Amino acid sequence: MELYTNLRAGEKGAWVSIGTYLFLSAMKLIVGYIGGSEALKADGLNNTTDIIASIAVLIGLKISQRPPDENHRYGHLRAETVASLVASFIMVVVGIEVIINSVMNIINPVRETPSTLTAYVALGGAAIMYVVYRYNLALSKKIKSSALKAAAYDNRSDALVSVGTAVGIFAAIFGFPIIDTITALVIGMLIIKTAFDIFWESAQTLTDAFDTEEIETLATLIKNVDGVIDLVDIKGRTHGNATFIEVTVTVNPDLNVRESHRITEKIEQTIQRFDINCTVLVHIEPHETEKPEELKNNKRAD
Template sequence: MELYTNLRAGEKGAWLSIGTYIFLSAMKLIVGYVGTSSALMADGLNNTTDIIASIAVLVGLRISQKPPDSNHPYGHLRAETVASLVASFIMMGVGLQVIVSTIQNLWNQTHEAPSLLTAFVAIFSAVIMYGVYRYNLALANRIKSSAVKAAAYDNRSDALVSIGAAIGIFGAIFGVPILDKITALIVGIIIIKTAIEIFWEAVQTLTDAFDIDEAETLWKLIENVEEVISLVDLKGRSHGNMSFIDVTVTVNPQLNVRESHAITEKIEHTVKHFNPYCMVLVHIEPHELVQATEEDYHF
């Protein structure tokens, strides 16, 4: 099935992120410690959490590939959303740790300027992370994976953090040493902001929120399907990169079962053409019955 093939393809993005984060976090922590840069060390600590977050995404993608069973009739597609939720908590904890430790260090009056090497490491890291972001974003758009897209946005955030760290380091080198620690504070705030955004998107999915614009588009498309008299109701929810739609439409009450079934197939084809990763359940109602029901409740 193409859906599970795409989930396996999404693992490539997770593995790329994990490998890149392991390399960059080790380099930043070592160079930041030797070169006395709080900003670079905070950036490196941020990347260590990204390793855990990427592993969580990888595990979620693996679990999502499990087929439906008796306890999960819709499959395990929301596992990647749960993984994103777990990753957001990890990032939040590290962001708070960076802020607390940096505030404690602000009271230290001996602000030693970091070495120039730390600035170059931060710039190098920003370039690498931007490349990983572009790869994962293209992959996420191709396979329609919310988890890989969240990982891509995290990659972009890390690139921006590294740029900010470089600016802070250069400022500290050229006469304002405390600027390095101020930048570390900003890094912590960016980590928390990214964690909140990932958390909010995961919560929206897990509570069955559905994109309003997509719902409106689907409503118009289904209303225009031949032989559909009216669209009475439309509900939607997301499971990973899949959408499940329930619709109720009215048709000519004189149609037989075969003709009514043909209409449901037209609706399914229309929805699939709009979104290949959308499953639709169609409920057919005779139009006269719906009209009578509406009149019963009209005062």
């Protein structure tokens, strides 16, 4: 099945992120301590949370590939969403720790000017993360992976954080050491903001929230299917990279079962052209010229 093939391909992006974050976090923490930069150390801690998040995505992708079983009729596709939810809590803890350390350094400032090397390390890290961002974004579009796309945007935010870190370090070098500590404080807030975004998206998915614009697009496509008279109801939910759509339509009541079934196949093909990883359940009802409420009122009048 193409869906599971895409999940396996998505593991490449997760491994690239993990390897890059391992290298950058170690480099930033070591140089940050040696060069005396609170901002670079905070950036390094930010990358350690990204390691955890990437590992969570990798584990989720692996579990998601398990086929449906007796207890999971829809498969295990939501495993990556649960893993992302756990990772968001871990990121919050690290972000709070960075903020506490930054506040303590503001209250009891350390009069140490960071080394120029720390700024260059931050800029180098930004360049590397941008390359990883472009790679993961291209891969996510190729395999249509929402999880990998989210990871790519996280890569991009990390590149921007590293640019901000370099700016703060240069400001400290030119006589404004408090800027370095303030930058670390901002990075801590950005870590928490990223964690909240991941948490919110995961919570929305787990509670079956669905994009209203996508529903409207699908509704328009279904109404244009030959044989469909009216669209009574449409619902959608996501399981990892898969989408499940439930549709109720009315058709000519004089059609036989075979003819009605052809209409359901047309609806399924139409939706799957829009989203290849979509599973569609179509319910056919006979079209009534009068609505049920009107029929009841007419009977009472008689």
